[in-house]
Amino acid sequence: MSNPRRCVALLSGGLDSMLVIRIMQEQGVEVEALNFKTIFTCCQDQSSQAARDLGVRMTVVGQEDDYLDLVRKPTFGYGKGANPCVDCRIYMFDRAKVFMDQVGADFIVSGEVVGQRPMSQKRKDLNVISYHSDLEDLLLRPLSAKLLPKTLPEREGWVDREKLYAFEGRSRKGLIKLAKQFGFEDIPTPSTGCALTEPRFSQKVFDLIEMPTLAQRWDFELLKHGRHFRYNPETKVILGRDLEENYRLVALHEAPDATSTAILCPENYYGPHAMLVGPPHADALEFAAALTLRYTRDVPATPRVRIDTAEGSSVVVAKAREDADQIQTVATM
Ligand code: SF4
Incomplete structure (x- = not known):
């Protein structure tokens, strides 16, 4: 394996995104954390603390005014509230791709789990998000990677697919178990941190x-x-x-x-x-x-x-x- 490679990890401060960073670190991949902030999101302190705990540098990017266009009229519709999650994820990954190029990283990782959330994490939605953010092959979801097609980082051996996971569905049991194996002291409670939900x-x-x-x-x-x-x-x-x-x-x-x-x-x-x-x-x-x-x-x-x-x-x-x-x-x- 030709490490160290660098990746950009979306870090919300929630358990899933923290696990993903630790999984990459365990594989010797350097991580640049990226926190995406909108006028509807909170929990900046939580993500900063998570970055400190994980020993990674975190950059915060804010939304531009065009983000409001997708709140007004999302291409892929709303979730249960006014949350246009699929459009929002595409928007975030667009920004993450720009950041990846700026910092010279090789790929992007995120903490999505197949079937965990009703909107944006159904298998079909994950494909739509990868495709429309123009990242398809460069977007790795380590928590569910074994259920998804191989991405470039896996094919190239930048990460070892065998050491990735096959989490699926809403249960957090397996994720909490993994967090304990990694020695996480505080396990965040689940929350979107987004008023739109x-x-x-x-x-x-x-x-x-x-x-x-x-x-x-x-x-x-x-x-x-x-x-x-x-x-x-x-x-x-x-x-x-x-x-x-x-x-x-x-x-x-x-x-x-x-x-x-x-x-x-x-x-x-x-x-x-x-x-x-x-x-x-x-x-x-x-x-x-x-x-x-x-x-x-x-x-x-x-x-x-x-x-x-x-x-x-x-x-x-x-x-x-x-x-x-x-x-x-x-x-x-
Ligand atoms: S919950 Fe809010 S911030 Fe998260 S993907 Fe959905 S719209 Fe975006």
Whole structure:
């Protein structure tokens, strides 16, 4: 075997990706870890810690705005939520291929297990992902390699196929056993770490992308904050759920790429801040002001709200409205 070869390993910080790195290290392959971050993913600390534990260098790559195109309209559809996993994996591997060339690595490894996840890890999906990311022969899945056609690293003897695995299905027993053999002290619990797989967050994503205006990055960022109320197809009101979120909404409203048109702050009562996204018509502003009353315990006789728009600031008296009292959130998470 003509080692050392170098590979790029996608590292999420989950057990599967950690095992894959250790398997490569056991075979004498040098590993460059790559963590893919989107505005919907979390767990950066977990992947950094995993890289430290495994003794590999990790590079974080972020999504570009074109990632949102595949969230809006994925070629291969969604999973149970708004997760376009097959498209997302293709996108990740596209980036990984560029990185592989930059660092002079020979191939890519990832922790996919045949049949482990309903979307993106069915055998057919794995083929689709390899094919469309233009990596086919250079993408090795060590945990299920023995169930899959031989890749170039195996044919060339860069890795020993006999020392790879044939894991299949959702059970984690075999993976945990292997982790113990490798002496892993902390075994991460399974989690996608991706808000797009969460049902309530997905409702907000679908609400956004089904609207006539093309949602931009800022609009997707906003989904992570506050209670969202759909007033009409063009207009949404977002309420802060606590003091921190109130400040966050104000900061988001002031961001250069903000598409919000007004921010409403109670002046003489403790209530949520409200952000308006959509045309700041008088009726929509009244509705937003009424919503702040709905989440206020002690409403004064004359509840005043300051409204900041591009036209300037004004103070109005908020009035309760039946539609504001009855409307349901799109989702609160
Ligand atoms: S769970 Fe999220 S980050 Fe992971 S593949 Fe699916 S869409 Fe991409």
